Amino acid sequence: MAINGKALAAGLVVLAAVVAVGFYYKGGGKGAAKPKAAPLVSVTRAQALDLPVRIDSQGHLVPLKQVDVRAQISARLRAIHFREGDDVRAGQLLFTLDDAELEAQLERTRAQATQVKAQLEDAQRALSRGRELVGTGYISSSALDTLAANVKTLEAQRRGAQAEIDAARVQLAHTRIVAPMDGKTGALAAYEGSLVQAGDSTPLVSLLQFDPIAAEFALPEQHLDALLAARERGQVQVRVQAPGGKMLDGELFFIDNRVNPATGTLQLKARFPNPGHALWPGAYARVELLAGSDPGVIVLPPQAVLEGPDGHFVYRLGDDRKVRAQAVTLLRIQEQNAVVTGVGDGDQVVVEGNQNLRDGSEVQVADAPAAGGTP
Template identity: 50%
Template sequence: MSLMPMIEFARKRPALLLAGGAVPLALAAAAVALNKAPEKAAAPKPLPLVSVAPAVARDLPVKLSAQGHLVALTQVDVRPQATGTIRAIHFKEGDEVKAGQLMFTLDASDVAAQLAKAQATAAQVQAQLDEAQRDLVRTQQLAKAQFYSPSSVDAAEGRVATLRAQHRAMLADIENSRVLVDRTRILAPMAGLTGALSVHPGSLAQPGAASPLVNVAQMDPIGVEFTLPEANLPALLAARDAGKVQLSIAAAYGTPVQGKLVFVNNTVNADTGTISLKAAFPNPRKALWPGAYVKVQLTAGVSPGAVTLAPQSILDSPGGRFVFVLDAPAGKVVARPVTLLRIQEQLAVVEGLANGEQVVTEGQLGLKTGAAVRVAAAAPAASAGAAP
């Protein structure tokens, strides 16, 4: 038998030939080798494709934003200082009142009677004092003529002193009664907008009542309370000392309202890491209402040489925030920790980078320090207002 037909037969029936033993072992091995497909060489894995952009240092205005709520800069609970029945209410709830305006009148019959009694008693003591003073003068004259002894003069002087003291006490009683009468007329302590009434004519007003008679709140100017991270406090204080703090909020009619910073709390909240602030805004149209939430825009001077980059460049890890920086000559990336100061105008303001360093903006997934990469294209420098 020729070799080629046997090889062809072994390629088709290698198991039969091996089982029967009719074909030599060498021919069977040759048939198996011919039947095996040649292996292909493994293709090299491509390098990760990334996009990079330079970090840019620039003089950037420090613009901060926060959510705040409107509050009355001055607010007073109107309470009675004497117990009495409310005889009349001289305003309607929700009215604008002026400082010193009459708001409530209490029943003053008992205190008016006390005042009249004190005045009558004072008049009686005054009459006794006048008589005693005349007696003293006569006693002194007769004592000089030796008709009265010196002890009589002393007694007359003592009576005058006693009546003078009683008269001063009566005058104090009169003044106290007048104060009680005045307290039956409750005046507006300040100009502002009144709230809901808790009493009506005929109600009993008491100084120790749980609810005030009414609340008066100042509406113009109006305040805004808000908080900022403590990291922004140094820049804010420096701008305040230089008079460069600017604040604005959006009013209900759409026009931004400019205000001024009036209060910075003396303690940073250790639980939240924030500082409480308060600003005042003009509100002549009463469009801003206490209790409403507003967005506060604050400018605190200029941050010179602030390093900015695209926000999507910053990654989070258990150790903190970081970015991948491209080592261009080696074609590799290195993880660099950074501190995010704020996001402003679609730019991330950071510490920990130098101007011009190439930062990976896309393709960071799966990268690690020392990884070789391919750069897709050099992105333009991050600019204010650029979309991330």
């Protein structure tokens, strides 16, 4: 059977290509694929240090005392004796309400009391005469009893009249509204000539205490044991950052009685002297809490600690130049150190080049010869 020339030529070409490829791999041609180089990483050793337990937190400044000043009677506001934003002292007059009607009421009760007093004195004289006459038979015993009952009735009326006088005086005193404490006044909600009502939901003015002032902040629950132990030893210190960066010392005075399960945090309060009113209620506060010392804690550079779906971990280098993913607990970042548990003092941990590693990866340590390389 005749063989087509073109088919024969194509077959020879394919055969030549197969022979060439086989020769290339057998002979180890210059273009042969090389094994992939191990990734280059930098490592550091975990260190055990004695560190102060310093916890940074954020919160807000709040007044230790706040009073909403309201009228206790309904009357026209006659005078305001301060300006909005003034610092006032306890007992200082703030408002005067119109007292004309209450003055008239007080005079009426006094007049009624005077009338009752006169009637009582007349009844007492009549009773005294009756006691003298009952022995002579000029009046009967029942008439004497009537005189005595009249005296008791008028005595009761006198006590009632005196109570009305006292009540009128109290109402009249409510026309002078004074500051119940030292503080700074806020915005006014009423002005001279306004009719103020007893029981209004909106106060006439609010007073806030500025000195001392408090900071409310949250503490992660993992620090609670250290805080309580330091407080027992009297080693708790707290500071707040004032405008300009200056840190002011204060006193921790409140630890909430439960951890918030939704946030895993505990609410705390600390008080700070504020004579110059540099700290302002409602403002953001950066708080620093010192809770004694933490001996022998393990620290790493923060960039060595990675976070995955199951939490924080590091890549620990073994003697075989392979890395293993090691779960750790990140307690805090302090003084440019990550304070962790889960690794030991002296363990080698990858600090650079760890982003693309996998558990069990063989690595090349910077400034060290690669595996299989020439020393």
